[in-house]
Structure formats: structure tokens, C-alpha cells
Amino acid sequence: MEETVVNSSDPNKINQPAVGEWKNNENISSNDNYEQNIVETLNDATLNYHLERESLIVERQDHYLSTAELRYRQDNGCSSENTQDMWVSETDLKNHYDNKNNSGYRKGTGGYNKSNNGNNSHEKSYGNDSTSNSGHVRGRGRGRGRGRGIIKRYDEENESFRDEYDSGINNHGGNTAPGHRGRGRGLNRGRGGRRDQSGSGGWYGNSEDGHKKNENDKPTIPKAPYIPPDIESEESIAGIEAGLNFDKYNTIEVKVSGINPPKSITSFHSSGLRTILLDNLSNCNFATTTPVQNYAIPIIIDGRDLMASAQTGSGKTAAYVLPILHNLLKQPTQLIYDEHHCEPHVVIIAPTRELVSQISECVWKFSKGTDIRNGLLYGGTSVYHQKSKILQRGVHILTATPGRLIDFVEKGIVTFSSVKFFVLDEADRMLDMGFKPDIEQVLTNSTMPSIESRQTVMFSATFPSEIQHMATSYLKSDYIFVAVGEVGGACKDVVQTVMEVTKFKKKNALLDVIKTMENCQGTIVFVERKKVADYTAAYLSEVDFPTTSIHGAREQPEREQALRDFKTNKMKILVATAVAARGLDIKGVNYVVNFDLPKTVDEYVHRIGRTGRLGNAGKAISFFDPESDGPLAPELIRILKQADQEVPSFLNDAAERILASPAIDNFNDIRTNVDVTSNLVAAEEEEEW
Ligand SMILES: Nc1ncnc2c1ncn2[C@@H]1O[C@H](COP(=O)(O)OP(=O)(O)OP(=O)(O)O)[C@@H](O)[C@H]1O
Numbered sequence: 001m002e003e004t005v006v007n008s009s010d011p012n013k014i015n016q017p018a019v020g021e022w023k024n025n026e027n028i029s030s031n032d033n034y035e036q037n038i039v040e041t042l043n044d045a046t047l048n049y050h051l052e053r054e055s056l057i058v059e060r061q062d063h064y065l066s067t068a069e070l071r072y073r074q075d076n077g078c079s080s081e082n083t084q085d086m087w088v089s090e091t092d093l094k095n096h097y098d099n100k101n102n103s104g105y106r107k108g109t110g111g112y113n114k115s116n117n118g119n120n121s122h123e124k125s126y127g128n129d130s131t132s133n134s135g136h137v138r139g140r141g142r143g144r145g146r147g148r149g150i151i152k153r154y155d156e157e158n159e160s161f162r163d164e165y166d167s168g169i170n171n172h173g174g175n176t177a178p179g180h181r182g183r184g185r186g187l188n189r190g191r192g193g194r195r196d197q198s199g200s201g202g203w204y205g206n207s208e209d210g211h212k213k214n215e216n217d218k219p220t221i222p223k224a225p226y227i228p229p230d231i232e233s234e235e236s237i238a239g240i241e242a243g244l245n246f247d248k249y250n251t252i253e254v255k256v257s258g259i260n261p262p263k264s265i266t267s268f269h270s271s272g273l274r275t276i277l278l279d280n281l282s283n284c285n286f287a288t289t290t291p292v293q294n295y296a297i298p299i300i301i302d303g304r305d306l307m308a309s310a311q312t313g314s315g316k317t318a319a320y321v322l323p324i325l326h327n328l329l330k331q332p333t334q335l336i337y338d339e340h341h342c343e344p345h346v347v348i349i350a351p352t353r354e355l356v357s358q359i360s361e362c363v364w365k366f367s368k369g370t371d372i373r374n375g376l377l378y379g380g381t382s383v384y385h386q387k388s389k390i391l392q393r394g395v396h397i398l399t400a401t402p403g404r405l406i407d408f409v410e411k412g413i414v415t416f417s418s419v420k421f422f423v424l425d426e427a428d429r430m431l432d433m434g435f436k437p438d439i440e441q442v443l444t445n446s447t448m449p450s451i452e453s454r455q456t457v458m459f460s461a462t463f464p465s466e467i468q469h470m471a472t473s474y475l476k477s478d479y480i481f482v483a484v485g486e487v488g489g490a491c492k493d494v495v496q497t498v499m500e501v502t503k504f505k506k507k508n509a510l511l512d513v514i515k516t517m518e519n520c521q522g523t524i525v526f527v528e529r530k531k532v533a534d535y536t537a538a539y540l541s542e543v544d545f546p547t548t549s550i551h552g553a554r555e556q557p558e559r560e561q562a563l564r565d566f567k568t569n570k571m572k573i574l575v576a577t578a579v580a581a582r583g584l585d586i587k588g589v590n591y592v593v594n595f596d597l598p599k600t601v602d603e604y605v606h607r608i609g610r611t612g613r614l615g616n617a618g619k620a621i622s623f624f625d626p627e628s629d630g631p632l633a634p635e636l637i638r639i640l641k642q643a644d645q646e647v648p649s650f651l652n653d654a655a656e657r658i659l660a661s662p663a664i665d666n667f668n669d670i671r672t673n674v675d676v677t678s679n680l681v682a683a684e685e686e687e688e689w
Contacts, residue, residue, distance in 0.1 A: 225382035226557050231361045231374075238285055240313070240587050243616030245493050249290050249314065258480035262298040265289065271297050273326050280366050281322075290315040290614075295482045296457075297323045305475040306457045307427070307468065310484035311491045312609020313585070313616075316459045317362045317425070324421050325367055328396055335373070336418055337394030343418035344375065344398035349442070350425040351435060353378040353401055353556065354563060355583040359425060360399040372396045377404040377414075380556025387413055402430070402438035409445060416448040420455060426582050427458035428467045428602065443474060451476055461609060462488040462602035490605045490643040494592075494612035494620050498636065500650045501623035510536070510595055511543060513621055514573070520545060522588040525575045526607050528596040536595060537575040546570070551577040582606045585613065594622035601635035630654050 254264075265271045268281055268289055289297075292310035299306050300323035310316055324346055336343040348363075350356045360376040367374060375395030377386050383404075390398065391413070398405075398414065408414040422443075424430045430439050442448065456475050463471075472479065490496065501509045514520045525540075527533050530551040537549040548562040548571040559579075565571040567586055574580070575595075581603055589611045598604050604622075611618025624633075633655035640647050 227382050227385045231364050240614045242614050246615030252291055252485045254291050254295060255483045259478050261480045262302040264294045265298055273322055274329050276369050277322055277325055280368050284365055291484045292316055293319045299480050300457060301326055303455060305455060305479035307471060307479060308459050308482040309463045309487045312461045313491060313613025317359055320423055320457050320459060321363055321366055328372060329370060335394040335396060339391055341413050341415055342390050342394045343415050344395050345418050346397040346421040347419055348399040348423040349402055349430060351429050352579050353380060356399045356401050358585060363397050377408060379404045402435055406438060406441055416445055419449055422454050422456045424458045426460050428460045428463050431467050431471055462605055486642055488602055488605060490639050491609050491612045492643045494608050494618040496620045496640055496645045498622045498624050498648055498651055502625050506595055506623050509623060513593060514545060521569060521572045523573045523591040524589055524610050525573060525593045525595050527577060530577055533575045533577050540573055545573055547573040547575060549575040550580050552579055584610060592620045597622055597629045597632055601639050626654050630658050633658055
């Protein structure tokens with residue numbers, strides 16, 4: 001269908017009111033002239049088309065820059081004639097009164113809300129207020145507020161609300177209120193704003209929470225802490241189906257080192273795994289083992305410590321979950337817990353919230369029908385809820401992100417005295433400088449059994465040698481090392497294309513790439529920075545590709561909703577930062593686009609490994625900007641060659657330039673230099689995990 005664009009060269013055409021003459025929210029109704037004008041301008045069919053798809057209608061004249069564009073220009077110091085804060089897009093206005101966008105991006109400057117009431121409360125704000133789930137509500141504006149009266153404050157400690165008297169004037173545009181995150185700029189004027197904790201889309205440029213009054217003088221109540229859905233409520237227990245290349249796994253060379261390793265298995269049935277586990281495996285359509293499972297299962301069953309590396313998407317999670325469950329069931333010991341603390345038998349740590357959730361789901365599906373109790377801890381969710389869940393019945397297996405785990409350990413809610421198994425998934429990431437202090441804190445905790453008294457296993461697709469070396473200090477001296485294929489190698493089922501694209505051409509190049517896809521459903525676009533993720537997702541939505549995003553600045557419910565929307569095909573494209581690079585196992589990811597290349601090749605291997613999983617074919621397209629990505633060239637070439645991929649000549653040229661550079665003597669130096677930067681970038685992404 002042809003998209004009708006508002007002809008906005010003349011503001012009167014859409015009856016744009018002048019600043020200060022905006023309608024009060026309450027006066028806007030579906031019968032309002034304002035809306036009729038919009039409908040006339042857009043025509044009914046087009047409006048409905050966009051509303052049904054929750055897509056955006058964009059004014060394309062420069063005069064009417066989209067908010068995303070405007071923000072991009074401002075952030076990048078571009079001059080822009082359009083500094084008007086208050087143009088309202090049709091979609092935003094529509095949102096403003098039907099308030100029902102579920103996901104995807106909404107953008108533009110929101111409506112105007114002015115209320116005066118008997119209690120001397122006054123609020124003016126320009127910004128959206130709508131209930132978006134995975135999508136963004138974007139807006140910018142100014143806010144003024146003056147309020148007096150009783151407000152509800154959220155008491156973090158007790159996880160309850162209390163009344164508080166509040167008075168005074170507040171003139172913030174964007175702000176950070178208790179329990180909220182936001183960004184504000186200046187007094188009287190602000191941009192950005194806040195998003196509440198429970199996932200409603202966002203209010204941008206509002207006056208501060210405590211001062212926001214409505215006509216009935218009802219205080220604004222912060223939303224309750226986020227309680228994630230139970231893993232058990234997940235509909236599907238089936239993982240990704242094996243693809244055509246699954247059988248080729250058997251041709252991959254496996255190297256095993258260490259004293260006297262147990263013999264590998266060739267099938268689940270010959271593994272000695274307990275019948276209940278075999279039944280669960282068959283319910284999950286696990287018929288044939290993968291190489292990493294063939295080696296890891298007997299090693300772990302045998303009680304040996306293990307460091308294992310195998311390509312992305314080759315079944316590492318089951319390779320440790322199954323033998324651990326088997327051993328727990330073989331020698332059950334009493335579970336210690338009371339209303340104050342619990343002592344898990346197994347602790348699994350992984351770097352991101354979504355990944356620990358996924359691992360815990362895997363534990364749950366393989367332990368069905370057993371007495372094994374499964375617990376999950378991660379940030380961005382209600383502490384009270386997670387605490388009650390693990391204390392209610394105790395947990396055998398606790399899967400956690402480091403931050404929330406340490407919090408619980410410091411509060412004495414979790415102690416390690418009963419730990420028999422300690423697992424580091426994405427172990428190289430957990431032991432690099434970003435997370436190492438946390439892991440050390442856990443492993444040196446006074447209640448943690450010594451190396452000799454626990455079994456420690458570590459898995460990853462990448463394992464830089466310096467991290468391998470350091471990791472041995474957490475393992476028994478007779479640990480076994482298993483490498484399926486080349487350590488850190490890319491999955492050969494992913495066709496990798498590298499394109500030379502300079503910074504300012506990336507946006508158009510992305511659109512070109514997406515348009516050439518037969519179907520862009522199942523595309524993950526990786527970017528380095530959170531705001532670029534926002535901008536890119538808004539932009540793609542504007543051009544009619546339903547897109548959502550996941551990054552560290554989004555609230556946890558939004559992150560989870562974004563993933564759900566992407567997994568259920570509601571959103572075709574997911575724009576992500578490093579938070580989604582590792583471990584996430586999503587069916588139907590056909591393409592990975594590196595809009596920005598990461599700073600390390602290991603990160604690249606993980607990113608492109610979101611596609612081409614379990615023998616399925618995948619495609620990865622990367623934009624190489626010689627100015628910023630030069631240092632990656634030599635390593636990228638190595639990865640491309642290892643996976644039998646074509647190396648473009650511009651990449652060879654870039655590598656030559658880098659290797660000739662006096663600042664870098666050899667390959668190791670490149671890697672060391674780059675790793676440091678990467679960790680800093682990643683740390684920025686992770687600060688709120
Ligand atoms: N033997 C098997 N048979 C069928 N499906 C399997 C088997 N092993 C794993 N899978 C499925 O393969 C997918 C990938 O597994 P998993 O996420 O454990 O890979 P991974 O090696 O940990 O990947 P990454 O390195 O990206 O973390 C999952 O959907 C999982 O359910």
C-alpha cells in the first residue's frame with residue numbers, strides 16, 4: 001500500500017496549534033476536530049494501516065524532523081533549523097488518547113498536558129505518556145511543575161509505598177525521581193525524562209513525580225517492582241530444531257587435554273544418564289548428541305573439573321546441565337534452607353539477565369518430574385520476590401547474574417556451604433576484567449567450599465589464552481580441557497560478509513541491506529551504543545520494519561518484552577548492544593547485521609553466533625569502517641579464513657595499514673590493546689545489570 005505522508009510544508013494542513021495553544025489532554029477525544037483533520041489529511045485507510053501495525057507515520061519534510069532525527073542531529077552536533085519542541089506526530093497524538101501501544105517504537109514529541117486544580121497543583125509537560133511494553137516512547141520537551149500535598153514514595157527497603165508530604169515548585173524537564181531513571185537537562189527545560197520501573201513506556205520531559213498532580217489530586221504512585229513471569233509459564237519447551245548441517249558436527253576435530261580423561265559417549269542412551277533425564281531429553285526433541293555433549297557429559301559425571309570450548313549454538317548448556325542433574329539425582333543430599341537463607345548445591349553464573357533466565361529455563365525443562373528445585377536471581381527485578389521464591393522451598397540449582405548474587409550473599413540470604421558444583425557460562429567473559437572482581441568475591445566467600453571440595457566447570461565459545469591460563473587457578477590441577485574445533489572460531493554455518501561502510505553511510509546501507517533480504521524477519525542488528533540502538537530502532541520502525549531494541553538502559557520489563565516480541569515474530573528486527581551478543585538462543589534468527597563492529601573478534605564470533613545455530617544456515621553482514629575498525633582487521637581476517645569465508649581486499653588493505661603502524665608491533669599487541677577498550681565499552685553496557 002502506498003504510504004501517505006502528511007504534507008507538512010504548511011503546518012495549518014494538520015491544524016498544528018501554535019505553542020501555548022495546545023489542547024488539554026482531556027479535551028482531545030476521538031470526535032475532536034483535531035483528529036478529524038488528521039484523518040482527512042492522512043486518509044482513513046492509511047491511518048488504519050499504520051495503527052494496525054503500530055507503525056509510525058512520519059513527516060518527511062526537513063521542517064518536520066522526526067524526534068529521532070532531531071535528537072541524532074543534536075547529539076552529533078549537527079546544525080538543525082528545526083528546534084521546535086512541540087510538533088506532534090499523528091501517531092503520538094493518537095497514542096496520547098488511545099494509550100495502547102504494545103511494542104515497537106513510538107516517537108515524536110508528545111502531547112501537552114496542562115492541569116490546574118484546587119490544590120494548587122499545576123503541571124505542564126510535553127511528552128508522551130503511554131503504556132508501551134517493548135517499544136520505546138520517545139519524546140522531548142519542557143516541563144514545569146508545582147505541587148503540594150501528599151505523595152506516595154516508594155520505600156526500597158520495605159518494598160512498599162509510604163505517604164509523604166511534599167510541596168514546592170519543580171521546574172525540571174527530564175529528571176530522575178526515586179525509583180526512576182532518567183535524564184534531564186537544565187532547569188526549566190529538559191529532555192529525556194524517566195521511565196518507570198514496571199515497564200510502562202515512558203514519560204519524557206515531565207515534571208517530577210512528586211509534583212505531578214492530576215485533576216482529582218491523586219498522587220502519582222510509582223509502579224511496583226518488576227516481577228518477571230515464571231519460567232514454568234513459558235509455552236514452548238522445544239529449543240531450536242537441528243538444521244541440515246547438524247551431522248557435520250561429527251567431522252569437527254575435538255582436542256582433549258588433561259590426565260586420564262573419561263571416554264567420550266556417542267549418544268544420550270549410552271551416556272548412563274538417568275531415565276528421567278532421557279525422557280525429558282526426548283520430550284525436548286534431543287535425539288542425537290553434539291560433540292561438546294559427547295565429551296563433557298562423561299567428564300562431569302566422573303566428577304572432573306572441566307574447561308570446554310565449542311562453537312556457538314552447539315549445545316554447551318545441555319552439556320553441563322544434564323550431567324549435573326544426573327549427579328545430584330544419584331547422590332541426593334539434604335537441602336538446607338529456612339526463612340532467612342538457603343544453601344544451593346549448584347551455582348551457575350552467566351553475564352546477562354536474559355541469559356541466566358534462558359539457562360534456568362533449560363534446567364527446568366531437563367529436571368521436570370524430579371525433586372530438583374530451581375532458582376533464578378538477576379537484576380532489574382523485585383528483590384523481595386526473588387528472595388521469597390528461593391526461600392520458600394529452598395533451591396538445589398541457583399542460576400544468577402553476579403551482581404544480584406553478591407547482593408544476596410552479602411545479605412546472608414544465600415550461603416555457599418552446600419555447593420558441590422560451580423559453573424561459569426561464558427567463562428571468558430566472566431573472568432575478564434569486567435566481571436573478574438565479582439567472580440573472585442564469590443569464590444573467595446568464606447562459605448564457598450575449596451577448589452578440592454567442589455566441582456568447577458567453565459564453558460564458552462571463545463577462550464583467549466590469557467584467560468584460559470588465569471582460569472586454571474579456579475580449577476583442580478587435574479582438570480580437563482576440551483576444545484571442539486578451533487578455540488574461538490566462528491561457526492562455519494554462518495556466511496559472513498564484510499562491507500566497507502563509513503560512519504555516515506551506515507544508516508542508508510542498513511536500509512539497503514534489509515531491503516535486499518527476502519524476508520527480514522529474524523534479524524538482529526548489533527550496535528555499540530545504547531542511544532544508537534534507540535535511534536536505529538526508531539528509524540527502522542519509521543520506514544515500516546517493525547523493530548524493537550534491547551540494551552542496558554531499557555527497563556527490565558521492556559528488555560524482556562522486546563525479546564518476547566522478537567521471538568514471537570511480532571517484531572521482525574531486534575536492535576541490540578552487547579547485552580544480546582552472548583548465549584541468547586532464539587529460533588529463526590536468519591541474519592545478524594553488525595551495524596557497528598565490536599572491538600574484539602571474540603565478541604564478533606559471539607554476535608554472529610546468534611544465527612547459524614545447531615546446524616542451521618545463517619548470514620552475517622558487517623559494516624567495516626576503516627577509520628574506526630582498522631585494528632580489528634587482522635583478527636577479522638583470521639576468523640574469516642578459519643571459517644572458509646571470502647576476505648575482501650579493503651580488509652586486507654586495512655590490515656596491512658594496521659600491521660605497518662609503528663604503535664603496534666605484533667598480533668598480540670593488537671589483541672591486548674583492543675581487549676581493554678572492549679571491556680570498557682562492555683562495562684558501560686553492564687553497569688545496570
Ligand atoms: N543434542 C541436541 N539435540 C537437539 N537440540 C539441541 C541439542 N543440544 C542443544 N540443542 C539446542 O540447540 C540450541 C543451542 O544450544 P545452546 O544454547 O546450549 O548452545 P551454546 O553452545 O551454549 O551456544 P552459545 O555459545 O551461543 O551460548 C538450543 O536451542 C538447544 O535446545
